[in-house]
Amino acid sequence: MNLLLVAASLAIMTTMALALARALLGPTIFDRILAVNMFGTKAVLLVAVFAFVSGRPDVLDIALLYSLLNFVGVVAALRLVERGKDYADHKKPEINKDGSNP
Amino acid sequence: MKHTISLGALLFALWVLLSGHLEPLLLGFGVLSVIFSLYIARRMDVVDHESHPIHLTFKLLKFWLVLGKKIFQANIDVTLRILGFKAVEPQLIKLKMDQTTDLGKAMYANSITLTPGSASIHMEEGELYVHTISRQGAQDLFDGDIADIIPHDKTSSDTGANQ
Amino acid sequence: MITDILTGVFVSLGCTLGLIGGLGMHRLDDFYARLHAVGVTDTLCSFFILFGLALQTGLSFVTIKLLLIFLFLLFTSPAASFSLANNAWQWGLRPKGTNSEPVSSFNKDAS
Numbered sequence: 001m002n003l004l005l006v007a008a009s010l011a012i013m014t015t016m017a018l019a020l021a022r023a024l025l026g027p028t029i030f031d032r033i034l035a036v037n038m039f040g041t042k043a044v045l046l047v048a049v050f051a052f053v054s055g056r057p058d059v060l061d062i063a064l065l066y067s068l069l070n071f072v073g074v075v076a077a078l079r080l081v082e083r084g085k086d087y088a089d090h091k092k093p094e095i096n097k098d099g100s101n102p
Numbered sequence: 103m104k105h106t107i108s109l110g111a112l113l114f115a116l117w118v119l120l121s122g123h124l125e126p127l128l129l130g131f132g133v134l135s136v137i138f139s140l141y142i143a144r145r146m147d148v149v150d151h152e153s154h155p156i157h158l159t160f161k162l163l164k165f166w167l168v169l170g171k172k173i174f175q176a177n178i179d180v181t182l183r184i185l186g187f188k189a190v191e192p193q194l195i196k197l198k199m200d201q202t203t204d205l206g207k208a209m210y211a212n213s214i215t216l217t218p219g220s221a222s223i224h225m226e227e228g229e230l231y232v233h234t235i236s237r238q239g240a241q242d243l244f245d246g247d248i249a250d251i252i253p254h255d256k257t258s259s260d261t262g263a264n265q
Numbered sequence: 266m267i268t269d270i271l272t273g274v275f276v277s278l279g280c281t282l283g284l285i286g287g288l289g290m291h292r293l294d295d296f297y298a299r300l301h302a303v304g305v306t307d308t309l310c311s312f313f314i315l316f317g318l319a320l321q322t323g324l325s326f327v328t329i330k331l332l333l334i335f336l337f338l339l340f341t342s343p344a345a346s347f348s349l350a351n352n353a354w355q356w357g358l359r360p361k362g363t364n365s366e367p368v369s370s371f372n373k374d375a376s
Binding site: 041070 | 269273277279280283286303306310311314315326327333334337341344345346348352353356358
Binding site: 177191 | 329347
C-alpha cells in the first residue's frame with residue numbers, strides 16, 4: 001500500500017513540475033498565476049498523501065490550512081496585478097501629484 | 103437572528119470535528135472562539151440570507167448532486183479533448199441571465215466555472231460572458247443545461263431548515 | 266484487502282487526471298483554454314485522490330478532515346478562477362481562435 005502512495009506522490013510531483021514549467025514559461029502574467037494556483041492545489045494533495053505515507057494523520061491540518069492560504073495568495077496576487085495595470089496605464093504616475101499613493 | 107444561530111452551530115460543529123477533543127476546557131475555548139467569530143461576522147454585516155442561505159438547504163442538496171454528475175461528464179469530455187481524441191474548438195459566448203437575485207447570479211456563474219470546459223469571464227448588464235472549450239458545450243449552455251438546475255431563489259420563502 | 270484495491274484504483278485514477286491536467290497546461294495554447302485544464306485537476310482529480318485516501322481510514326475524524334479539504338478546494342477554486350479570468354478580460358487579454366466579440370447564439374454565424 002505504501003509503495004502505491006509513494007508512486008502517487010511521485011505522479012503528483014510530476015504534475016507540480018509541469019505546472020511550475022508553465023509558471024516559468026508564461027507568456028502572460030495570468031498564465032503564471034494560474035500555474036501557481038494549480039501548484040498550490042497539487043501541494044495540498046501531496047501533503048494529504050504524505051500524511052498517509054508517514055502514518056501521521058495530524059499532518060492533514062497543514063493541508064487544510066494550505067488550501068485556504070492558496071486561495072488568499074491567488075487573490076492577493078491578482079490585487080497586485082490590478083494595481084500594476086493602473087501604474088502601467090498612466091503615463092505620469094499619480095504618486096507625485098500630492099505625495100500619496102493612488 | 104436565525105442565521106446567527108445557524109452559523110454559530112455550524113462553527114461549533116466545525117471546532118469539535120477539527121479538534122476531536124471533548125474536554126470541558128477545550129469545548130469552553132471553542133464556545134469563546136465561536137462567540138468572537140460571530141461578533142466579528144455581525145460587525146462586518148455578512149450574516150444574512152446571501153452568505154448563509156438556509157432557506158435553500160434542501161434544494162441545494164439536489165443541486166449539488168445534479169451538478170456533481172455534470173462535472174463528472176464534463177471532466178471526461180475535457181480529458182478527451184486535452185489528449186487529442188476530440189477537437190479543441192474554443193468559443194466565446196454570452197448568456198442571458200434569468201436569475202433576479204445576486205445569489206442566483208453568483209450560483210449560476212460559479213456553477214459554470216466549476217464545470218470544466220466552460221468558464222465565466224465577465225458579467226455585464228445581466229449578461230454573462232463565457233469561454234467554452236467546445237462548440238457542443240456552448241450549445242448546451244445556450245439550451246439552459248446549467249441554468250435549469252439552479253435553485254429558484256426567492257428570498258421571502260423561509261423553510262427554516264438548518265444547513 | 267478490498268479497500269486497499271479500491272484505494273489503489275481511485276488514487277491512480279486521480280493521479281492520471283492530474284497528469285492529464287498538467288499535460289493540458291502545455292498542450293492548450295491560450296490562457297482561457299488552460300483554465301479548463303486547471304478545472305479538471307481542481308474537481309475530479311482531487312475528489313478521486315481524497316476519496317481513495319478516505320477509504321483507508323473508515324469513518325473517523327481523519328475522513329472528516331479529508332472531506333473539509335475537498336470542500337475548501339471545491340468552494341475556492343471557482344472564485345479564484347473567475348477573478349483570474351475576469352482580471353485577464355478587463356486587462357484586455359482576448360482568447361485565441363474564437364470570435365473577438367461574444368455571440369449570443371449560433372444561428373447567425375456560419376462556422
